[in-house]
Amino acid sequence: MSSAVASRTRPSAQDVQKPRRHKKRHYGTHIFLIVMAVMWLIPLLWSLFTALRPKADTDKYGYFSLGGAFNFDNFVQAWTQGGFPKYFMNSLIITVPTIILVLLFSSMMAFAVSRVTWKFNITLLIMFTAGNLLPPQVLAAPLFSMFKHFNLPYAISDSGNLLNTYFSVILVNTAFQTGFCTFVLSNYMKALSADLTEAALVDGAGIWRQYWNIILPLCRPAIAALATLELIFIYNDFFWPLLFIQSGDRLPVTTAINNLQGTFLSDYNLLAAGATITVIPTLIVYLLLQRHFVAGLTLGSSKG
Template sequence: MYPQPIQKAGRFANISYRVALPISIVLWLLPLIAVMMTSIRSIEDINKGNYWGWPDGVYLVENYTQVFASTAMGQYLVNSLLITLPAVAGAVALSTLAGFALAKYKFKANIWLFAMFIGGNFVPFQVLMIPVRDLTITFGLYDTHWALIIFHIAFQTGFCTLFMRNFIVGIPDALIEAARVEGVSEWKIFRHIVLPLVRPALAALAVLVFTFIWNDFFWALVLVQSDEVRPVTAGLSSLQGQWLASWQYMSAGAVVAAIPPVILFFTMQKHFIAGLTLGATKG
């Protein structure tokens, strides 16, 4: 039923695995390596077409310093944090509450509400561009942090609710019923029983949603236009001039922009491990 471990496979399968694995890893990392190498090159080296060779000089400090000196990269990073953190908190909080209601409460419109959350995930976000932009202008939110925060909360809640609902369904109903028999309120059941049990799912969901929102480029262009509000993904485009693109600075900025999601992943990694090992042993 399940694939057998590679150690138990035949000799040909083991050899093929050991050959294919490093090749796949190198191919997967190749674009990242190219960006990192470009970020330490000089513009003369790039203009000569030396894209894959060893750079004629290492301009690590110069390029990364120039990114912050010549552009508002620091402000872009702060804007991304101001947008992403509240949006992640709002989407995860709302979806956990909605997922609990859809998973553990039986009412007539349950399946229809769940279908709406699922159906929202299939709506192409490009068709929402004009209506969403008009709404932000009407309510005075255009070119503000709140425009992106509110949109991302609304747009991500559908996927997050689907994720959390399917996870909370696996919690035994006996635990919740036993708490209700003891007179525990629904809010305390949610806070003291459901939340601790879904902590691994919350950690995984927070990392996913953080990455989605942090890397958003489309809505950062549609809903904001000033450097005081623009997040880092849209801010990188300011490094591209009308006649000349500073690829070394754009690459350095891309590397800097990728650091926060990587830090978050390694920070939350222990929660993934705790979730995988939870209940693995008895006694």
């Protein structure tokens, strides 16, 4: 009797089995992403393909051909003729301090406008955001004149002012990039729980300790993502160094390609090799910070 009752109450396999949900296949999204990826890779792959071919073979067979030899002679010649070691060092001197200053100032400002309640926090955030809407080239002439009349000791600047120094490029890039990073970090910090700072305040932690020991470590993915973006922006910047630096031995690597151009004839295979060399540092940094970069971009995407 008991076995009969148990068999009646025991659910059947069909009752236990849940209906399977078919995953939606986003073919349109995949096709769009593949097309965009190919469009972004074509210039880089074409530059690499051109750089691996000698100019003589390109002139003989044409650019749209596979004939001829493939070697790294253009890269070796571009490295020595373009003076890339010196220009890479100049870019390092400009880029690293700028990124540190931008992330430091923007994180402090983002903490002030997102985690501290005071009268002008929204106003300042709007001002920082609105500053990004102004084209930097509009301020080229005023900044050049201001730096020209900003006197410095000759022990610091051989021109006696901010022109022809690394400081001018660092200051301008810091000023223009801080607003964007402040906007991103402030939104990131607003997503963090308010209980963190409230508990720290009850324990007697001051504003600086809340910022440095609690909030800033939690912003590591966002800071890594911004550091990668800022490296690309500042490293690839061509306008400000060319405007403020007149001495050729202080220009960044983006201007080293000018040394590869001839007076009457340009070797485009050599120029492609030089352009490919300049891409390598940013590619290495992105691969090293890829995990943090993706985490910083996708954090909060699943929150409803």
